[in-house]
Amino acid sequence: MSFDYEAYLACFLTGDDDSLVERFFAEDCEMRSASGVRRGHQGMREFLHWAHDGVRECPRVQHYLQDERTVFADIDMDFHATSHRPDFPFGELHPGDSLTVKFLARYDLDEDQKVRVLTTAAWPPGVGVTTLPPLGGHxxxxxxxxxxxxxxxxxxxxxxxxxxxxxxxxxxxxxxxxxxxxxxxxxxxxxxxxxxxxxxxxxxxxxxxxxxxxxxxxxxxxxxxxxxxxxxxxxxxxxxxxxxxxxxxxxxxxxxxxxxxxxxxxxxxx
Missing domain, CATH: 3.10.450.50 (Nuclear Transport Factor 2; Chain: A,)
Structure with missing residues (x-):
C-alpha cells in the first residue's frame, strides 16, 4: 500500500482537520515550518484548529513528485476568511478576504505510509502563484x-x-x-x-x-x-x-x- 496523496488532498479540502490528522499522520509526526515545530497528533490538531479558526485553507497542487518514502509538492494555497483574524500568519484578514500563498511541502513517510515529518516553506502572499476566478465549482x-x-x-x-x-x-x-x-x-x-x-x-x-x-x-x-x-x-x-x-x-x-x-x-x- 502506498500513500494516496490525492486522497490526502481531498480530505484536506473538506476542512475536517481531525480526520486529516488521524488518517494520514503518524502518531509521532512532526510539522516543521518557519513558525516552529509541532509534534504528535495533539500538536498537529492544536495548530490546525488555530490556523483554521475562521479561515478555510484550500490547496491547489501545481506539481508533485512521489516515491515510496517521500512526496514533494508545489502548492498554491488559498485562504478564505469568514472571521476577523488580526493574528493570521500571512497578514490580518477580515471576513470576505482571500489570499494565495506559494508553498513547497515535503512529506516524509514512515513504514506504514503515514506522514512522519511534514516540512514546509512559504513565499510572501501573492508571489509566484496562480489564481482562480473568485467563485465557481472548485x-x-x-x-x-x-x-x-x-x-x-x-x-x-x-x-x-x-x-x-x-x-x-x-x-x-x-x-x-x-x-x-x-x-x-x-x-x-x-x-x-x-x-x-x-x-x-x-x-x-x-x-x-x-x-x-x-x-x-x-x-x-x-x-x-x-x-x-x-x-x-x-x-x-x-x-x-x-x-x-x-x-x-x-x-x-x-x-x-x-x-x-x-x-x-x-x-x-x-
Whole structure:
C-alpha cells in the first residue's frame, strides 16, 4: 500500500482537520515550518484548529513528485476568511478576504505510509502563484462563497462587492430590482442602519455558471423598524425567512442575484 496523496488532498479540502490528522499522520509526526515545530497528533490538531479558526485553507497542487518514502509538492494555497483574524500568519484578514500563498511541502513517510515529518516553506502572499476566478465549482471557490456570505453578514460592502460585476442585478421580489454593485451596496448600507441581515447556509450547489443556495436570512433590528418590508420590528426583535438564492456568474463574479422565499417569516420579539 502506498500513500494516496490525492486522497490526502481531498480530505484536506473538506476542512475536517481531525480526520486529516488521524488518517494520514503518524502518531509521532512532526510539522516543521518557519513558525516552529509541532509534534504528535495533539500538536498537529492544536495548530490546525488555530490556523483554521475562521479561515478555510484550500490547496491547489501545481506539481508533485512521489516515491515510496517521500512526496514533494508545489502548492498554491488559498485562504478564505469568514472571521476577523488580526493574528493570521500571512497578514490580518477580515471576513470576505482571500489570499494565495506559494508553498513547497515535503512529506516524509514512515513504514506504514503515514506522514512522519511534514516540512514546509512559504513565499510572501501573492508571489509566484496562480489564481482562480473568485467563485465557481472548485472547493476553493466554494470556500470563497462562504467568505462572501460572511462579508455580507458583517455589513462590509467594500469586501462583499468584490464578488460582483459592475452591472450586477439584484431581484428580491419585495422591492424593485436593484442595479449595479454600488446600487446594492447603497441599498444594504441604508437597511443595515436599522436592520442587520445574517445568512445561515444550509445547502449549496455550485458550478462555474451559477451558485444555488438554500439558506435562512435572519433580520435583527438594531433600532425600531416599523416599516421593514419583511415584518415590522422593534429594537432587538428578529425575523427569520427561508430563501433560495440563485447567483448567476460571469467570469467567476456574480452578475445576477435572484431570491425566492421558501419559508414564511417567523418573528421573535425581544
Amino acid at each position: 472547493p476553493s471557490q466554494l470556500a470563497a462563497y462562504h467568505a462572501y456570505a460572511a462579508a455580507f453578514s458583517n455589513g462590509d460592502p467594500q469586501r462583499y462587492t468584490r464578488f460582483y460585476t459592475d452591472d450586477v442585478v439584484l431581484e428580491l421580489g419585495s422591492v424593485p430590482r436593484i442595479e449595479g454593485a454600488q446600487g446594492i451596496a447603497d441599498f444594504y448600507t441604508a437597511m443595515f442602519r436599522t436592520v442587520r441581515e445574517t445568512l445561515t447556509i444550509h445547502d449549496l450547489d455550485a458550478s462555474d455558471e451559477r451558485i444555488v443556495v438554500d439558506c435562512t436570512s435572519r433580520f435583527t433590528a438594531i433600532a425600531d423598524a416599523p416599516d421593514f418590508v419583511v415584518a415590522p420590528l422593534a429594537k432587538d426583535d428578529f425575523a427569520e425567512v427561508g430563501v433560495k438564492v440563485t447567483y448567476t456568474l460571469r467570469d467567476g463574479r456574480i452578475c445576477h442575484i435572484g431570491v425566492q422565499r421558501t419559508r414564511d417569516p417567523v418573528v421573535t420579539r425581544a
